[in-house]
Amino acid sequence: MRTCRVNNSSAASNNGVLMIHAKILAGLQKELQNKYEIASTIRHKGEKGRARESGVAEFLRENLPEAYGVGTGELFSFEIEGSSPQCDIIVYDRMKMPVFGKQTTVQQIPIEGVFAVIEVRSVIDTNALKDAARKFQAIRDLWTSAYPMAEKENEEEGPSFFLFGFKWMTTERSCLRFLRSSGEEDCTLVALDSGSSLWVGPTDRSKAARPVWLQNTDPEVGMYSTLAFFFFGVLSCCQRESRRLNIVRILQSSSVTAAEQALATDGAIACFSRNLFLRRLNADRAQQLKRGVMPRRNAVGTYCHNRKRRDSEAGAIHASDCSGGCGGYDSTVSCSRLRTALDWLSRN
DSSP, rough: OOOOEEEOOOOOOTOOOOOHHHHHHHHHHHHHHHHHHTTOOOOOOOHHHHHHHHHHHHHHHHHHHHHHHHHHHHEOSSSSSBBBOOOEEEEEEEETOOOBBBTSSSSSEEGEEEEEEEEEEEEEEEHHHHHHHHHHHHHHHHHHOOOOTTTTTTTTOOOEEEEEEEEEOOOOOHHHHHHHHHHSSOOEEEEEETTEEEOOOOOOSSSSOOOEEOOOOGGGTTOOOOHHHHHHHHHHHHHHHOOOOOHHHHHHHHHHHHHHHHHHHHHHHHHHHHHHHHHHHHHHHHHHHHTTTTSSBBBTTTBBOSHHHHHHHHHHHHHHHSSTTTGGGTSSHHHHHHHHHHHHHHHH
């Protein structure tokens, strides 16, 4: 999904007076920055990271509309196997999409209902840009694998991405190169102490836009607008409709998967039973040969009137059904033969 785009000719003027929402968000930005400074005193890296992420997640939970959920965990699709890497913050459709493990520390959220994925870092530097690029691309690949025809059919695109950092320790050129590298207008950079990125271009979405860097935080002049750009960027992503789920198709795929698992289990049991049956049959024959007594009926219920036919059939069963262990089991073999073998084992 593309992030918010600003037209080249658009301009806004409020006669230099801050609106109420701007004042509120400026105050919240200072508060969030203070929370980060306190969290920076924590020595344990894992706990420090959780404190850092929780501040941003708490801000979104308190200020986004109730229809949008804020979680952390992994993304998956109802269409394909596999899941995404761990995501710091996930903004999703709370009203229409299920979330598995909602009360646990790691949720599993369907990508069909995800509006935005946010990675939170203490510092935006070269390493943070590389890590975010790999993670965001893995999530893009998950979406395109699940819905390869979405773009051609002019359907909604996948989630938008935000790399949120508290301190900016790289160059503007590196940030813009990172934004252009994917070839998509789906990513935004935010450095709370410096500024944020913005895509600028014509209103015609078929024409490419270009990323620019805005210096929208400057404590010396009392400007704290970065959090406002971040908040309304996320809110803009949430304005689209989440993808409708095909419940019938999901149930059908779940039934097929369950049937395949049952078939595999039955196959393993059948192969084990056949091997056990043949070992029992061969042991009984050895004892009967010693006594000079040969049975006129074998274990699969076929009457054998001569020794040659009996031995050839037993050899065929052994070669076709049990060579190679479970790997040689053919799931199309009649179940009646298996039931007959199991009945024979229970009687003997």
